[in-house]
Amino acid sequence: LHTVVEYSSRGPTSDGRMFPNVVAPGREVGAAEHRLKGFYGPIYEVPDTDGLYMSFEGTSAAAPHVSGMLAVVTQWWRATRPTSAPSPAAARALVVNAAVPLDQGPPVPNFDVGWGLSELGRIVSSQDPLWIHDQTEVLSVSGSAWQKEVVVADPSRPLRITLAWTDDAAAAGADPTLVNDLELEVTTGGATYLGNQVVNGWSVPGGQPDRLNNLEDVHIAAPGDVALVTVTAANLPGDGVPYNGDSTDQDFALVCRNCRMPLPAPLHPTGRLAP
Numbered sequence: 587l588h589t590v591v592e593y594s595s596r597g598p599t600s601d602g603r604m605f606p607n608v609v610a611p612g613r614e615v616g617a618a619e620h621r622l623k624g625f626y627g628p629i630y631e632v633p634d635t636d637g638l639y640m641s642f643e644g645t646s647a648a649a650p651h652v653s654g655m656l657a658v659v660t661q662w663w664r665a666t667r668p669t670s671a672p673s674p675a676a677a678r679a680l681v682v683n684a685a686v687p688l689d690q691g692p693p694v695p696n697f698d699v700g701w702g703l704s705e706l707g708r709i710v711s712s713q714d715p716l717w718i719h720d721q722t723e724v725l726s727v728s729g730s731a732w733q734k735e736v737v738v739a740d741p742s743r744p745l746r747i748t749l750a751w752t753d754d755a756a757a758a759g760a761d762p763t764l765v766n767d768l769e770l771e772v773t774t775g776g777a778t779y780l781g782n783q784v785v786n787g788w789s790v791p792g793g794q795p796d797r798l799n800n801l802e803d804v805h806i807a808a809p810g811d812v813a814l815v816t817v818t819a820a821n822l823p824g825d826g827v828p829y830n831g832d833s834t835d836q837d838f839a840l841v842c843r844n845c846r847m848p849l850p851a852p853l854h855p856t857g858r859l860a861p
């Protein structure tokens with residue numbers, strides 16, 4: 587039974603952002619014990635292990651779970667994609683996209699668990715195909731947009747799309763701290779959904795754009811056969827891609843679960859696209 591321990595930190599941040607993003611196991615976690623014992627000491631030793639293992643808890647246990655998860659994800663990435671590793675934005679999008687609600691508690695997202703408990707198997711051995719766009723597009727003007735039409739691999743299963751970006755640093759004392767504001771919009775099945783507009787764990791049409799978070803998620807229970815994904819630069823006052831000669835720009839990563847790209851149009855025997 588997965589629940590949040592009483593001493594776990596809760597959100598939101600001081601400016602209202604959604605934190606934490608995800609949770610990980612952090613209570614009575616078994617691990618190898620350092621021979622010098624360190625902070626925890628013998629009272630945490632696991633019985634009948636000759637002092638080789640201990641039980642510990644807190645962020646010291648939860649953070650290594652996520653770090654280890656990302657190490658495996660990076661190995662999987664290198665085996666399946668030409669680039670050497672996911673960007674930080676793609677890693678964050680993958681972890682959130684693979685999160686599931688806990689057994690108890692309010693619907694996600696919430697300020698206790700964020701988007702829930704991230705599951706490694708939902709990335710490296712996903713039942714649903716994953717399509718990933720990782721920082722290959724740069725938006726450089728406020729109001730500019732990137733669009734991609736994707737095929738929903740199985741319309742009987744949920745469609746989930748997660749957008750993340752590494753924002754420019756905010757000025758000291760800024761409130762809110764978001765600098766570059768991107769917006770996620772997904773149109774499918776005759777309805778349009780905005781990022782982070784969620785009721786009882788599922789995206790709902792309408793609502794207002796999220797002006798606080800640099801991670802947006804759309805989770806649709808009953809999608810159509812295709813989906814049009816749009817990322818819009820609502821406001822770009824900051825330098826999201828340093829050292830490229832443009833001081834107001836932003837790249838992003840996007841993970842689409844239960845998605846595949848459309849097949850290319852067939853060619854006519856002359857080499858031209860068939861009508």
